[in-house]
Amino acid sequence: MLSLKKVKSVFRKHTTRLVLNPFVLAIPFTFLIYYLMPVEFAKFKVELIDEKTATAKHFYYDLDFDGDSEEIRFGYDEWYSNKNARPNLQIYDIPFSQIGIDQVNFDYDFVENARPVFSDYDHDSHCEVYAFLKKDTCLYLEGVKFYDTAGNYNTFIQKFVDYVYTDRELEDYNIFNAPSVDLNGDGFNEIIFFVNGLYSAKPRALYALDVKNDTIVKSPEMAVSVGAGIDILQHPTLRKKWIITVNTKSPINYKKHKDIIDDSCGWAMAFDEKLDFWFNPIPNKNGYSYYIQNTPYTEQSDVGIISLFKVPKGSEELEVLKKIDLKGNIIAERIFEKEKHYSFQSHRDKPGELFWLIQNKPPIKFLINTDLETLKTFTSGYPFPSVYTGTNEFLFDLDSDGKQEIIHTNTDNRLIIYTQNLTHPVIVPYQRQSRLKDVQMIKIKKASQPILFLQNGAQKLFYHYSFNKLYYWKYAIILSIYLMSVVFFYFLKQLYRHQMLSIKNQVDLHFTLNAINNISSMYVSGRREEADRFLTKFSRLIHRSLMDSDKIETTIGEELQFVTDYLDVQKIRFKGAFNYEVHLENETLKAVEIPRQLIHTFVENAIKHGLRPKGEGGILKIEIKGSGSKLVQIIIDDNGIGRKETAKNKSTSKGLSIVNQIIELYGKLKNRKVSFEIIDKKDESGEPAGTKVKVIIHSKNQP
Incomplete structure (x- = not known):
């Protein structure tokens, strides 16, 4: 039975052999090179095709439904920042054509933080453009329409909305747009939006512009603070009934004491087609960050809202998802784990039927149904938007494959584009210049695919x-x-x-033992100084052999130092059987790189097979010639017995076989050719008179 020690030894041996196998070593090396490559191998790619700078705000919308987006610019006659200049709307034909269709001037300034509304309210195949304007403390909504008879655009409606407030000349309110729908069933769409006062806490109301009847409908008086994201859903059986929801916050800015719902907490609430409450709003707990996110749901004959009751981060309380009917009854709940925080939003493709429950740490999206059950789970390496606002998540078919891509703008300095299944994210980096960023899709019939447009302050990216x-x-x-x-x-x-075979050859056991014996005899005979010198050279020789064993190449200077140490040790070992000379034509040649042990192998062969059998009077000459690193010639010349006599003595040498293989591998690794020639010398009578080796070091790529 094998001992534990033996088993460990065998295991280490096989593990080492496996780890050092080229097929195993290549795996991490391959993936390192792959991930460091500058080429992008993601399934989808995004290319920046144009970049412009303009102070006007640009919007792209197919106003006449002909398949080409028109370019709509909101700006001022001079500079966007010059409020003395007259505001205007300019409409251009196909994007980038610079063909102007018309210009409409306004009497009031634009609301800076508001986006225009595009809606074909009368279904005449010409989309109207609605702009939010301000004058002092008055907020207006003005509509621009195309007239076929005149062949141009003109203002067709201007409606006072409400009184608004400023804080040190800054707008103290936000405007959130909703989809335009026919709320009253008269065949014409209403323009729906929420005005949310900030520090002033007023106005805070939901509005609908009835364009046909030239009236503004307003929700009941309240001081609820809302965030972006308005969802609208039609009643499944009562076609003239609508459910409108908003997401509510609790900044606690409202300071008055009217008996109205305020911003001390979030509220579960829903509006009908007349902008009245479906039921008395249900409060969350009072305090900061006790928000409620609301969205409508529908199930055949059942309809209502689903509300996420949120709690502050770090709180011991639990967040709860509640299903509430239109009478205000809570009919289902889903309670989440402690310290788990979520966001909630309707599914863009199947609103009212499917929903997204979003966890940001780690980023996970749960697809749930109206029974609050999880159907699927999606993970990502990037955070998801905490709530759909219309400005941080967009759905566009960017590659014309019939499936919509999902674009997220929730993180600073980058867009993230997913496929419809939230896979294969593509990162689009940019340097954010404005808190407000807008993503749009530009349609061009003659192009094979649409263009993704990012409006980043004055920077326009395509x-x-x-x-x-x-x-x-x-x-x-x-x-x-x-x-x-x-x-x-x-x-x-x-x-x-x-190389290890070469080291074994050059520092073999017999050589080492003989050297130690020589050192001992020197000390015994009193030749201490000579013994110290010999020991120094011998130890330096052994040390360098071991320390340089992992090197592929060395310089001529380092190789000569090693060779001279080796020759000095051999001279002492063989008691003056030979002498040697080294000639270096140029000192710069010392820096030339050559395969390690190249000179030494030929020198070792000269001593072992030529000079040592000669007995005495041996001469070894090493000569290095050349003008630089381009072409270097190394000559090793000895007056030994010659290769013919060596063969008679049946002496073999593995040195030349090793050096041939080293030269071959060195050429493949370093792309530098090394060649050598062996010349058998003869005296005047034709007898062997030694061996000469000529080594040529070629420059890289030189044949």
């Missing part, structure tokens, strides 16, 4: 989103890198193996 043709090539590229890595590590392993 992108193409498309399938990346390199996506399927990545597997072939990974395989190629892996195979090349395997070959590289194989050659490297072979080179190291041959």
Whole structure:
């Protein structure tokens, strides 16, 4: 039975062999190279195709439903920041054509933080444009319409909305747009929006512009603070009935004591088509961050809202998702775990039927139904928007494949584009210049795909989103890198193996024992100084052999130092059997790189097979010539017995076989050719008179 120690030894041996296998070594090396490559292999790619700077706000919308987006610019006659200049709306034909269709001037300034509303309220195949304007403390909504008879655009309605407030000349309110729908069933759409006062806490109300009847409808008086995101859903059986929800916050800015619902907490609430409450709003707990996010749901004959009751981060309380009917009855609840915080929003493709429950740490999206049950789970490496606001999540078919992509703008300095299934995210970096950013899709009939437009303050960025043709090539590229890595590590392993064989040859056991015996005899005979010198050279020789064993190449200077130490030790060992000379034509040649042990191997062969058998009077000459690193010649010349006599003595040498393999591997790894020639010398009578080796170091890529 094997002992535990034996088992551990065998395990270590096989583990080491496995880890050092070229096929294993190539795996991490392959993925490192792959991820460091500058080429993008994601399934989809985004390319910046244009960048412009303009102070006017740009919007792209197909106003005449012909398949091409018109370009609508909101600006001033001079500079956008010059409020003495007259505000205007300019409409251009196909984007980038610079063909102006018309210009409409306004008497009042634009509301800076408001987006225009595009709505074909009368269904005449010409979309109207509605702009929010301000004059002193008055808020207006003005509509611009195309007239076929005149062939141009003109203002057709201007309506006072409410009184608003400013804080040190800054707008103290936000305006959130909702989808335009036919609330009263007269065949014409209403323009729906919420005006949310900030520090002034007024006005805070939901409004609907009845364009046909030239009236403004307003919700009941309240001081509820809302965030972006208004959802509207038609009643499934009562077609003239609508459910409108908003997301409520609790900044606690309202200071008056009227008996109205205020901003001390969030509220579960819903409005009908007349902007009245469906039921008495249900409060969350009083305090900061006790928000409620609301969205409508529908189930055949059942309809109501689903509300997420949120609690502050760090609170011991639990967040709760509640299903509430239109009478205010809570018919279902889902209580979440402690310290888990979520956001809630309607599914954009199936509103009222499916919903997103969003967890940000870690980023997870749960697809749930009207029974508050989780159907699917999606994860991401990037945070999701905490709530759909119309300005942080967009749905566009960017690659014309019939499926909408999902664009998130929830993080600073980047857009994140997902497929419809929340997979294959593509990051679009940009340097944010404004708190307000707007993402739009530009349609051009003659183009193969639409354009993604990002309005980032005065910076206008235009992108193409498309399938990346390199996506399927990545597997072939990974395989190629892996195979090349395997070959590289194989050659490297072979080179190291041959180097170790060379080290064993040059510092063999007999040589070491003989050297130690020589040192001992020197000390015994009293030749202390000579023994110290010999010991120094011998220890330096051994040390360098071991320390440089992992090197592939060395310089001529370092190689000569090693060789001279070796020759000095051998001279003492063989008691003056030979002398040596080293000639260096140029000192700069010392810096030239050569395969390690190249000179030494030929020198060792000269001593072992030529000079030592000669007995005495041996001469070894090493000569290095050349003008630089381009072409260097190394000559090792000895007056030994010659290769013919060596063969008679049946002497073999593995040195030349090793040096041939080292030179071959070195050429493949370093792309530098090394060649050598062996010349058998003869005297005047034709007898062997030694051996000369000529080594040529070529420049890189030189044949």
